Amino acid sequence: MALEEVEGPPGPPWDRPLRGRFERLTVESGILADNPLGDPSRRPLYVYVPPEIDSGGTFASIYVIQGFTGQLDMWLNRSAFEPTVVERVDELFSSGSCPPAIVVFVDAWTSYGGSQFINSASTGRYMDYLCDEVVPFIDGRYPTAASREHRGLTGKSSGGYGAMVVPMLRPDVFGALASHAGDALFEACYLPDFPKTARILRDHFEGSWETFFERFRKAETMEFERHGVPLEVYGYAACYSPDEENPGKALLPFETETGRLVEEVWERWLEWDPVRMAPRYGEELTSMRTIYLDAGKSDEWYLDLGARAFARELEKLGIEHTLELFDGGHMGIQYRYPRAIAALARVLDPG
Structure with a gap:
């Protein structure tokens, strides 16, 4: 029998067809133009749109940010025997286990490896890029419920740091947060x-x-x-x-x-440690519709201790939150992303 070409994708494990849509956009940032490092102001921007997008109505938006040295195309990397992060997101929303949401993957790479998603005279205004350029762009292009009450931020490691800090500094933009092993308790x-x-x-x-x-x-x-x-x-x-x-x-x-x-x-x-910032931003943290934290108990950078220290500050402030410490380290925890996204989608759903 001779080999012959057939129509369509090969299917799992190489290609898992999505029920929603995954769009790869390119945007030009005015805020990142002329940044101190001369890094590109033209950036990729990925957007996952749930299957229900054509049914009408508005949707919550959840922004996902990466760890240090992360660049956007890494979301498409596949680990052996596992779905990619994008495929996991599609599985989540296709299962009907949580309300649909538009998921936005934001690139904040710098030639030093990352931006921590804050404004800096040495790297550029990456918090402003996220909050004042990307968010309005998404709200103008997709059927989002365009308010903080329906917008959340999540990420891992440095992305988890950004997910804790940006909502404290810009509660006008984000009304819920989820942090996987975010940088915290700096001495550890x-x-x-x-x-x-x-x-x-x-x-x-x-x-x-x-x-x-x-x-x-x-x-x-x-x-x-x-x-x-x-x-x-x-x-x-x-x-x-x-x-x-x-x-x-x-x-x-x-x-x-x-x-x-x-x-x-x-x-x-x-001054930038989320554990030390929390008491100064109690009102902003209290306004969050949910705060979800997790980390592996064997995290190589002791970010399980950082998550616990941040949670303790929330406890002192009387702020409700979820903290999950699980068996594992800092790497290979992509499977945790859908849990946080689902937690955000449930409280941000405009329906």
Whole structure:
């Protein structure tokens, strides 16, 4: 029997047909134009539209943001024997287990690896991009219920950080949040990498950030133990402690030669810690229609402790929330996304 071409997709496990629609858009941002790093102002924007879109009415919108070094096309990556995140979202809404919602996947990549979804003199105005450009664009193009009461934000890791912080700072835009292992309790998740970074710079990059970036950009592959740790630390510094006098540069919270803390810079970082921010933004957090938190009990960056510390601050404020600590680490937890999206869809549904 000879091989012959047939019509249609091959089907699972290679291709799972969607009942809803998945749209890949390209947008041009005025806010990101001329950003300090010279990163692209033209960005991809992905939108999942549920099967019910043609039935009329308006829908909640849920915005999904990525972890550090994440770029939008990574949502289409497939792990062995598992659906992609987009396929999981389609399965969720096709099952009828929660109200339909429009799901928007937002790119906030920078050449330092990420933006933490906040405005920075070193990376650009990524919170403004999300809140003041992407959200109005989606509301103008799709049948969304265009108000904070029907709009939520979710993400993992740095995306989980953004999902906690952006609604505190912009409660006019988002009325519910869900965070998977979001960066929090900075002394637990960040401090251990400072002396590690000092050693890496000393042993591989002549103790120089300039040498690090020069060699990193020429490297054929990214080695996390050699490149990833310093890149993350510098990228976070560009967000939390930008060098206002040198746009595009960062002030580090430790001495490069010794790893010793630079207290005044570290204090700037702590001002951005969700655990420490929560008491200052109690009114904004109280206004959230739901707050969903989760993390693996073996998270390599101790973000299970960060989630618990953030939840404790919510408890002190008398704010209702959900906290789920599950068996697992920081990686391979894509299956958790639909749980958070469903939790948001149930409280944001305009129907």
